[in-house]
Amino acid sequence: MSTTLIVYSIRGVYTYQFYSIWCHIGIAIAFTLNASASALYLFSQSPRRDNITFLAFFIFLWFQVFAIAALFLDVVFWTILFDFDGSPTFAQLSQHAVNLVFVLLDLLLSARMQFKLLYGVVFIAYTIGYLTFAWIRFAITDDWVYGFLDYTDQSAGLTVAYYFGVLLWAFVAAFIMILVSKLSRCPCVTARKKSTEAVTREEIV
Numbered sequence: 001m002s003t004t005l006i007v008y009s010i011r012g013v014y015t016y017q018f019y020s021i022w023c024h025i026g027i028a029i030a031f032t033l034n035a036s037a038s039a040l041y042l043f044s045q046s047p048r049r050d051n052i053t054f055l056a057f058f059i060f061l062w063f064q065v066f067a068i069a070a071l072f073l074d075v076v077f078w079t080i081l082f083d084f085d086g087s088p089t090f091a092q093l094s095q096h097a098v099n100l101v102f103v104l105l106d107l108l109l110s111a112r113m114q115f116k117l118l119y120g121v122v123f124i125a126y127t128i129g130y131l132t133f134a135w136i137r138f139a140i141t142d143d144w145v146y147g148f149l150d151y152t153d154q155s156a157g158l159t160v161a162y163y164f165g166v167l168l169w170a171f172v173a174a175f176i177m178i179l180v181s182k183l184s185r186c187p188c189v190t191a192r193k194k195s196t197e198a199v200t201r202e203e204i205v
Contacts, residue, residue, distance in 0.1 A: 017137060017145050019130050020095065023073050026066035027099060033059045034106060063106075064119035064177070065126055070103045072127070072173040076166065080148055107181055115181035120174030127170045131163075 016022070037059050077096045082088065134145050144150040151159040 019145075020073055020077070022130065023066060023069045024095065024099070026062070027070060027103065030059075030063040030066050031102075031106065034063060061119050061122060064115050065123045067103045067107060067115075068120065068123045068174050068177045069126070070100045071177055072123075072170055074100050075169065075173070080162075081146065104180065107177075108183060115178040117178065120171075120178060123174050124167075124170055127167075 037056070074096045077092075082092070131149075134149055138144050138149075147153065148162045149159075
């Protein structure tokens, strides 16, 4: 995560205007929070570690928002933003494909990570917040971050279709990730988790 922040800092404030950068930084923080929480869970001897605290709620909320954002962003990138005249670069594949793979693996391997509808609503608010930021930026600079948001460069019907499609996809992406989180309750995954937890308890004892 620190490397990501350093690279973005060197590139300047200009970099932080993109939704993808918001998403990547959020995912980096989410992975760091998950790793820290897992370490605390493994090494804690307190019987209260099973209680759901505010910190656990915050970690769940943060991870779900940016896990959905990863799916949302990758689909938007490959369907709207990517120029298919050329081949995708390594950076594009790692930022808009591999990142989602790691998010899904983390989600499926997490013993208690069950997405909730409330968290999906927070993601919708987050995405609408970015659209608001894009409009404010346009009002100040007279320039759009993403071309498909520019209503002056295309027909009104196409602009409405883009905005409606993006918001609709945000809802669908949230619903898909909630369904994916349910896969962790499948018998094969559950059995694997139970065996892993049993080994972990033995090691702690």
